[in-house]
Amino acid sequence: MNSVIFRVGSSVILPFALLLSLYLLWRGHNEPGGGFIGGLIAAAGYASYALPRGYTALRQVLPIDSLQLLALGLGAALMSGLAGLMADHAYLTHAWTAMGGMALGTTLVFDIGVYLAVLGAILTFLSLFLEQ
Amino acid sequence: MTLFLLIFLPLLATPVVYLMGRVSNPAFIALVPALLFCGFAYYAPTVMELNTIVQHVQWIPSLGITLSFRLDGLALVFALLITGIGTAIFLYASAYLPRNEQTPRFFTALNVFMASMLGAVLSDDLLGLLVFWELTSLSSFILIGYDPARAESRRSAQQGLLITVAGGLAMLAGMVLLGSFGGTYRISELVANDTGARLSGSLGAVLVFLIAAGAFSKSAQFPLHSWLANAMVAPTPVSAYLHSATMVKLGVYLLARLHPVLSDIALWTPLLLAVGSLTMFCGAVLALRETDLKRILAYTTIVSLGTMVMLIGVDHSAAIIAMLVFLVVHALYKASLFMVAGIIDHAAGTRDSAILGGLGKAMPITAVIACLAALSMAGLPPLLGFIGKELIYEVALSGRVPYMVFAVVILANACMVVVAAVIALRCFFGQGAEAALPPGCKPHDPSARMWAGPLVLAILGLVLGLMPKWIQSLLGAAAASVQGEAVNLQLALWHGLTPMLAFSMVTLAAGVGFYLFWSRVQRCLHSFGVIDRWGPDALYDKGMEALSRFSTWQTGLIQTGSLRHYMAMSVGIVAAAILIVMVASDALIFPPLRADGAGAEFVLPLLLIAASIMVLRSRSFVQGIISAGAVGFGVAVVFLLGGAPDLAFTQFSVEALSVVILLAVIGHMPFRSADPRTPGQRARDAFIGVLFGFSFVAVMFSVVALPFNESLSDFFRESSFPLAHGRNLVNVIIVDFRALDTLGEITVLALAALAAVAVFFGSSRQDLPMDRSAPAISRKEP
Numbered sequence: 036m037n038s039v040i041f042r043v044g045s046s047v048i049l050p051f052a053l054l055l056s057l058y059l060l061w062r063g064h065n066e067p068g069g070g071f072i073g074g075l076i077a078a079a080g081y082a083s084y085a086l087p088r089g090y091t092a093l094r095q096v097l098p099i100d101s102l103q104l105l106a107l108g109l110g111a112a113l114m115s116g117l118a119g120l121m122a123d124h125a126y127l128t129h130a131w132t133a134m135g136g137m138a139l140g141t142t143l144v145f146d147i148g149v150y151l152a153v154l155g156a157i158l159t160f161l162s163l164f165l166e167q
Numbered sequence: 168m169t170l171f172l173l174i175f176l177p178l179l180a181t182p183v184v185y186l187m188g189r190v191s192n193p194a195f196i197a198l199v200p201a202l203l204f205c206g207f208a209y210y211a212p213t214v215m216e217l218n219t220i221v222q223h224v225q226w227i228p229s230l231g232i233t234l235s236f237r238l239d240g241l242a243l244v245f246a247l248l249i250t251g252i253g254t255a256i257f258l259y260a261s262a263y264l265p266r267n268e269q270t271p272r273f274f275t276a277l278n279v280f281m282a283s284m285l286g287a288v289l290s291d292d293l294l295g296l297l298v299f300w301e302l303t304s305l306s307s308f309i310l311i312g313y314d315p316a317r318a319e320s321r322r323s324a325q326q327g328l329l330i331t332v333a334g335g336l337a338m339l340a341g342m343v344l345l346g347s348f349g350g351t352y353r354i355s356e357l358v359a360n361d362t363g364a365r366l367s368g369s370l371g372a373v374l375v376f377l378i379a380a381g382a383f384s385k386s387a388q389f390p391l392h393s394w395l396a397n398a399m400v401a402p403t404p405v406s407a408y409l410h411s412a413t414m415v416k417l418g419v420y421l422l423a424r425l426h427p428v429l430s431d432i433a434l435w436t437p438l439l440l441a442v443g444s445l446t447m448f449c450g451a452v453l454a455l456r457e458t459d460l461k462r463i464l465a466y467t468t469i470v471s472l473g474t475m476v477m478l479i480g481v482d483h484s485a486a487i488i489a490m491l492v493f494l495v496v497h498a499l500y501k502a503s504l505f506m507v508a509g510i511i512d513h514a515a516g517t518r519d520s521a522i523l524g525g526l527g528k529a530m531p532i533t534a535v536i537a538c539l540a541a542l543s544m545a546g547l548p549p550l551l552g553f554i555g556k557e558l559i560y561e562v563a564l565s566g567r568v569p570y571m572v573f574a575v576v577i578l579a580n581a582c583m584v585v586v587a588a589v590i591a592l593r594c595f596f597g598q599g600a601e602a603a604l605p606p607g608c609k610p611h612d613p614s615a616r617m618w619a620g621p622l623v624l625a626i627l628g629l630v631l632g633l634m635p636k637w638i639q640s641l642l643g644a645a646a647a648s649v650q651g652e653a654v655n656l657q658l659a660l661w662h663g664l665t666p667m668l669a670f671s672m673v674t675l676a677a678g679v680g681f682y683l684f685w686s687r688v689q690r691c692l693h694s695f696g697v698i699d700r701w702g703p704d705a706l707y708d709k710g711m712e713a714l715s716r717f718s719t720w721q722t723g724l725i726q727t728g729s730l731r732h733y734m735a736m737s738v739g740i741v742a743a744a745i746l747i748v749m750v751a752s753d754a755l756i757f758p759p760l761r762a763d764g765a766g767a768e769f770v771l772p773l774l775l776i777a778a779s780i781m782v783l784r785s786r787s788f789v790q791g792i793i794s795a796g797a798v799g800f801g802v803a804v805v806f807l808l809g810g811a812p813d814l815a816f817t818q819f820s821v822e823a824l825s826v827v828i829l830l831a832v833i834g835h836m837p838f839r840s841a842d843p844r845t846p847g848q849r850a851r852d853a854f855i856g857v858l859f860g861f862s863f864v865a866v867m868f869s870v871v872a873l874p875f876n877e878s879l880s881d882f883f884r885e886s887s888f889p890l891a892h893g894r895n896l897v898n899v900i901i902v903d904f905r906a907l908d909t910l911g912e913i914t915v916l917a918l919a920a921l922a923a924v925a926v927f928f929g930s931s932r933q934d935l936p937m938d939r940s941a942p943a944i945s946r947k948e949p
Contacts (some may be wrong), residue, residue: 059816064893067812069901075820082824086831102924105917112910127906131892140892142902145909149902152913157824159920163927164832 038087045083049096052080060150070146074153081154082161090165093158101158108151115144170222170236173206174289177282184278188271194261194616196274200253200281207238207246214243215640217647221291221355235353237291240644244491245288245412245420247641252412252502253281255620259506260404262616263513273313277408280306284413288420293342293352297335300385300417304331307414311401323397326707330394334384338421341377344370345428354424358651363431371432378425379438386418386472389446393704396453396465403509406461410468411502416494419475423490426479427651439480444572446473451575451582455681456692460508460518460590464501467544467586470579471497474559477576483567487649488656489558491642496543496555499628503540503621504590507533510617511594514610520589521686527595529610532618534595539625541591543632545584545678546671549660550632553671556580560667577674584678585685592682632660731852739855745862755865758872768808775801788833796826813897 056077063069085093099107118141119128131140180199187196210220220238238246257277264273283306286299305328312324346352348370349362366374382388387395395415399406409415422439429435450469457463471493478490510533512518515526527534539550546556559580563573612618631638635658643656662668681688699705725736749755778801781794803818844852883896883904893899901909 063895063898064902065895067816067895067897069813069895069898071901072813072816072820075817075824079820079824079827082827082831086827102920105920109913109917112913116906116910127910129891129903129906142891142893142899142906145902145906146898149909149913152916156916156920160923161828163923164828166927 041083042087045087049080049084052076052083056080056150060146063146064142070149071153074150075157077150077154078157078161081158085161085165090162093162093165097158101155101162103155104151105155105159108148108153108155110148111151112145112148115141115148170210170220170238170289171224173203174236174282174285176203176206177278177285181275181278181282185271185275188274192261193266193270193274194258196261196278197254197257199278200250200257203285204247204250204254207243207250210238211243211247211641214238214240215644217644217653219355219648226295232294232352233292234295235291236289237355238289239648240641240646241420241423241491241648242288244495244641244645245416246285248412248416248495248498249281249284249288252498252624253408255502255506255624256404256408258616259407259509259620260402262614263404263509264402269313273310273402276306276309277405280310280408280413284417287417291354293346293354296354296421297339297342300338300381300421301332301335303414303417304328304335304385307331307398307405307409310405310409311398313402313405314400317400320400323394323400327394327398330384330391330707334381334391336381337377337384338381341374341381344374344377348374349428354428358427363428366429366432371429372434375429375432375434375438378429379422379442382418382421383442383476384418385421386415386476387446387469388418388442388473388476389449389469390703390706392446392449392469393702393707395469396462397704399459399461399465403461403505403512406465407502407505407509410465410505412498415468415472416498419472419479419490419494422476422479423487423649426487426649430482436480436482439476440569440572443473443475443477443480444575446470447477447579448473448575451579452692453698454582454586455685455688456698458519458521458689460511460520460523460594461505463520463586463589464504464508467583468497468501470582471501474576474579477572478559478562481562481565481567483562483565484650484654485558485565486562486567487646488642488654489555489562491645491649492551492558492658493555495631495638495642496552496628499624499631500540500543500552503536503625503628504544506617506621507537507540507590510613510621513613513617520594523594524597525595526610530595530612532612532622534591536618536621536625537591537595539629540621541587543625543628545587546580546674548632549629551628551635553632554635554658554660556671556674557662557665557667560670564666564670577670577677580674581677581681584675585681588678588682589685593685635659735852735855738859742855742859742862745866746858749862749865749869754869756869756872758868771801771805771808775805789830792826792829792833796822799825811897813895 056073059068059076060070060073061068063073081093081097084096097104115129116127118130120126122128122130127145129141129145177199184196184199187193213220217240222236224234224236226232226234257274260273260277264270280303283299283302287296287303290296290299308324308328311327312320314320342352345357345362348366349357349360351357351360363371384391395410398409401409447470450466450473454463454466454470457466475490475494475497478486478493480486508518510530511523511526514530514533515523517523543550543552546552559576562568563576568576639656639658642658643654646654646656727733775798778794778797782791782798785791785794799818799822803815803822806812806818807815883900887893887896887899891899891903893903
């Protein structure tokens, strides 16, 4: 775990994994990808970065706490359903708007919620393990 | 004023009741039932002309469940009893119970209980009735367990809940059967469709049995009667309310309500006759054994309930009339007598009738109440109880009742005479034993709040006995709703010299005889210790003990604490369940094999098999994890080639993550490198593993062999873009079509993470060094 190759390699992996995960999250509605896969890849990036370095290093590259991340994700997913309620539809009926010829909807908020929840949950497990 | 409002007014008033219990005199809470009584009385003239008032409220429209309420004669009689006696009880309780922090809670529970009772008797929908029925069980649990600090009170509350809720479950099954057979859950429609006549054979018998089991548990029929006597640990207002007009009458109500539907079924009459008369007999014997006033009264309640159940079972038009008159008689005198028992308890400090006596001089008002109520209980003229008893004898003499039951009726009525005499004569005019009373007790009449209610009820028993015409049309309407046709009901105090009168005299003589030798009868009955050791109450305890022994045994068997054992159990049971079901239902099919396909389709399986063998043959954990990862990646490639890029993507990420994390974990853990299993254990594990693999292969084969139903995937393919603006079907399903499922899944994920945090910090007593900037995972200082 503390091999030089892994340490150096993983520091390169993290930014690329995060970029890839965001890209997958964005294109997920039309191409393979989505919040769940994106969250998993981001988590894999963080995991490979933190495993050889420890908990403190993980905290340094993670802007907020993993449980807060989880709460944020769950909250975003919950809130995204309210738009439907306000329009007098069933809960989680998504609303859409066309911006510059591209359809944008509350599905994206929901998917970001899934992304953050998956990432937050795995990072929580990871940090519990690293703290031991 | 609508019917709906009348039912929900007490529920809506709950916060007000709570606040009134806190800030002002709780006597004002009695205004709630009083108001409701007036509301129901307002409907009386309409209902007495055999009209019904019906109201429907949409409840769960997507499931077609409505709350239907229907006020007919039977419902009105019950509603008037519930609210009328409720007023007396609320008033009485406000003086009986000490005012403390329990007060608001108590009145809130009492209020919710009353509302649930009203809902149950007014529901025209079987499911609505069931919901309110269970609500009465729950709120009576709180009322019986008024003093949670006492073990006795907790036990009684639990016993009442378990017995009545278990009965409710049986009833639910019966109601679902009835509703699906009849095609409607509305009782009035079931009656109108003549559903009962079409029910026959074993289905009818099962139905009657299930529904009657629910009613019997609620109405404390033998052998489910023990909870009722034990519920006497509750404060007296609760006992008085539960036993006179409400809880225990609900079973009787249900039987009467469903009588037109179920009475055609052959099991109905023998079941009700047998259980009812057995209950009467047991209740009478147990009542004669007791000396505690409240417990004596509780057992006479059981006798009365048995009488009513028996009367519903008799196939005779007079039986329903007798049941209804007796219902009102019993509610009036039993409520007053219970409240009298509470007054005696308060004034004399004891409820033991063996030492009570001569209270009449000190408590004249209470003595008058007790005498009036007791005369009605004993069935003496000119009280309403006399009319009730004459009617019961009329049914018993009709020739539709077996001789055994007739004998039990005489015994039960004699028992009533004895108990009436014990309460009215012995306690108030018997040999006073002042010295035996607890020290410092000066018997006295209570405040008006405590005697007003019982006095009104007792006087009603007298007035209605003299003027039975006043309730004639109301009871006629109630009988009509049970019989399903208009009933010619003529109540009169004096019938002339009839056989019924002769039997009344016999009963009275027998009762007086028993009373004179009361202490000897008691001693004799007490010698039957078998009742205490093997009665239903003792059996209940034994059953509960056996249940906890069983669960200890079962927990030891399943929860061994060994991870390997858990795995073997879960995997083995899943495999066995799948294979048994598949073989038993003949679902094991093999798909036709194809020999064509691309090269990868042949290479991949070989690779997967090779990786699997490597997992089995690996000598260390690291080797094993990497080989297992290789299997996972191979499966991901299968997904990719099979046209499921999203699934493959996810599989790749999950595999990568788990290999990285597992390897890290292994590096930290002090795993033993050698396999500690014996060859026998290894063989067993291998067997379970093969079984599991085989069962899933069997499932896969059978699934693949069946023709694929494309309607769902066609729908998603067609509507994904037009409806959800997305071309990635998987993602559209996850975030849009089935977003609620996803929401549930990420909630589970979040809960798992939280649970891990809790387990982690719960198991480590020491305050581990950690980053303080992490507020959400901060733990409490030890």
